[in-house]
Amino acid sequence: MNATSITRWIGIGLLGLPLYGALTLWSSFEGQPDPNTHLEAWSRFVTTDQYVIGHLFGSILGLIFAIFGVFALGVYLATSRAGRLGLVAVVVTVLGSALFLPLQGVATFAAPEEGQAVLAGLEEFVALPDIFANTVMGLTGLVVILLSFVGNIMLGVAVWRSGVLPRWAGALWTAAHVLMYLSLVYGQTIGPASTPPTVPLGAAVVAVSGAWMALSVLRRPSARTVGVGAQPSVQ
Numbered sequence: 001m002n003a004t005s006i007t008r009w010i011g012i013g014l015l016g017l018p019l020y021g022a023l024t025l026w027s028s029f030e031g032q033p034d035p036n037t038h039l040e041a042w043s044r045f046v047t048t049d050q051y052v053i054g055h056l057f058g059s060i061l062g063l064i065f066a067i068f069g070v071f072a073l074g075v076y077l078a079t080s081r082a083g084r085l086g087l088v089a090v091v092v093t094v095l096g097s098a099l100f101l102p103l104q105g106v107a108t109f110a111a112p113e114e115g116q117a118v119l120a121g122l123e124e125f126v127a128l129p130d131i132f133a134n135t136v137m138g139l140t141g142l143v144v145i146l147l148s149f150v151g152n153i154m155l156g157v158a159v160w161r162s163g164v165l166p167r168w169a170g171a172l173w174t175a176a177h178v179l180m181y182l183s184l185v186y187g188q189t190i191g192p193a194s195t196p197p198t199v200p201l202g203a204a205v206v207a208v209s210g211a212w213m214a215l216s217v218l219r220r221p222s223a224r225t226v227g228v229g230a231q232p233s234v235q
Helices: 001-013 016-028 039-046 047-079 083-109 113-119 132-162 165-188 196-217
Strands: none
Touching: 001 016, 001 047, 001 196, 016 047, 016 196, 039 113, 047 083, 047 113, 047 132, 047 196, 083 113, 083 132, 132 165, 165 196
16 A cells, blocks of 8 residues: 555544544534433433434444544654654543543443433432442543543644644644533533533534544645655645
């Protein structure tokens, strides 16, 4: 396989980034009620077919596309001016995304059962105290937010500094994840445990940024060879 074909395949891999943004946007359109203050509304929300489909094909599939896209981005940045930063960013971001997958699995398949129990009037279930697993899940969620936030900020900076991808696509990537993850920190700590409106906004920006990066590679497959030749600056 020649260098042009490799670069084209990397561009195809980068399409995982806008797909991740688009699927996250779709799955977060209808905000989830806060179970701490609107338990019945939350229960009705999570027991719908739309909720399960949205989480399975939006949140989970979106994360899978994100992992593929981030790997492709790391490969493309490997021989750029930000190669080392890009490599570290890929490791941190993929670790955060991988840890997020089991949490999304719990939300997709366990939350509907909990909502069904609430709607059935099983008061004993609602009154059950938190156990060690609940604590670990909460802490894992905070670690996921930290890793994903730091990793994606580093990715945006690496794109900005690389000289081989549009700089402002990196800036948009950074801004989008600031919107998404800082609002999630608020929801995980002192704010309502519901979907903040900044999540779909950030997801839309992710889709734009990811598409910009992917198309810049696919439209110029011979502009930069992998590991060989010059590395033109793309502004």
